[in-house]
Amino acid sequence: MATDRLTAEIEARTRLVVLSPHLDDAVLSCGALLARLRPRTPVTVATLFTHSGPPPHTLSARRYLRQTRASDAERLYASRRDEDRAVLDRLGVSWQHAGLPDGLFRRRQRQGAGRRALARGVPELDHVYPTYRLHLSAGRISDQDAGTVRQVADVLSELTAPGHALVLAPLAVGGHVDHLLVRTVAERSRQRVVYYSDFPYNQEYDVDPAFTRRHALVRCDWESGLDDKAELIRGYRSQADALFPRGSIPRAPEVYLLPDESAGATP
Template sequence: MAVPARLEESLSTNTPWLFLSPHLDDAVLSCGSLMDSFAIRRDITVATVFTEAQPPPHTRAARSFLHQCSGHDAMALFEERRSEDEAALSGIGARHQHLGVTDALFRQNRKVRTALGPLARMLPELVHLYPTYRFDIALGRISRGDRALVAQLRNRVSNLLEQTEAELLFCPVGVGRHVDHLITRAVGTEFPERVVYYSDFPYNQSASPDESFLRKHRLAAWSWETEPARKERHINQYGSQAPALFPDGAIPVAPETYYAPS
């Protein structure tokens, strides 16, 4: 599998890289091996977008997520997740930035919440932008309430690219169609001269990338072989997430896949 020119040129240099991670584990899950191999010779920064929760009342989907993570307090869980992310990236040798946007499970329409008053506490699904996981978050449709968010994030990422002097910007290609991953991907498309997309692990073990997106952007795939023991060690540093992602304790061994213009 030939290396796309954009990647081939950068792999031979020591220029900085910037990775956009939707959640507090996605960059390491999908790109941990590549980062681990190159952090010794270049500055790598991981900017995680959706790093915050909100207090209850929570939707059924949010409560189910908390249960999967063996947590009851969303705020405490996300504090733990931020600490896990900082430790995991420090172990790789990468810097971290937490952008402080609320996770899709907890994002609300504040105007609707105010208008509904006490009813909003009784039926939290009415005020959340994504009231269910299956039919909202995982359906791949970005809420109208999130449209301004892409523009806001584009400005923040532009500033980060300037601050870090990153040559490449790595973003998820959106396997699995989680709206937070698609929003992060949409930000990446705003930087066509620098963006490289990565395949979302472990969701790529049961789903494929959007072929229409690959064709539209003329993206060619390239694989980076992982070192299983080291990759597993990095993933297991996310102790609040790994058991839910890999309930049988086995982390699949798979190469990391990247997409860049052919």
């Protein structure tokens, strides 16, 4: 499919709001498109989960810190925020950091004194998503995360008021809860939404066909500007080596899913 439908969707609105779960997702999945839009459309990249949390950390969180060669979570996330600001400033787009804790570090809000005491020795008991594989990347939003859903919805509402904005939201390819949570909020909103396929996870996992059918979405591949995208991604120095351990960043088209007007989809 030609990119004309995507360009038409963007130009039909006065501005573009890109929802980025983490401090790199927007550029990983949409960097080439953002570079093309820079002189033509007002763009705001809103990153939701931009902070860590205090120790003690779960085993999964400690593994992530080792993977990124970080000894302190707060310093790591401060560096990640700096990296994100630098890349987005270079692209010439506006940005906003919502300040919510990353899923690896989100804690339960209500629990008894006994559980809190045990959690000092077993931090998993204190966290909404105790493990990465069984919880954070399992494609299910915990009931304990209802407050986070409301916070993300408040951020989106503020960003899109007044109306006439187009929202880009993740498809949650790969099942990461933070991506799924953001997709869910966008899906429930009254905004016009185009979904982007989460790179690099879409190199290994497929888009959820049930979600695509439910919203009558059609695929659009974006290939303009891909030659410069790897350099943008490498601006996220703390993450690039962990995401691409072989050293090379695949040159893959950006994938967007748009409402199929012929199917009678509604904004």
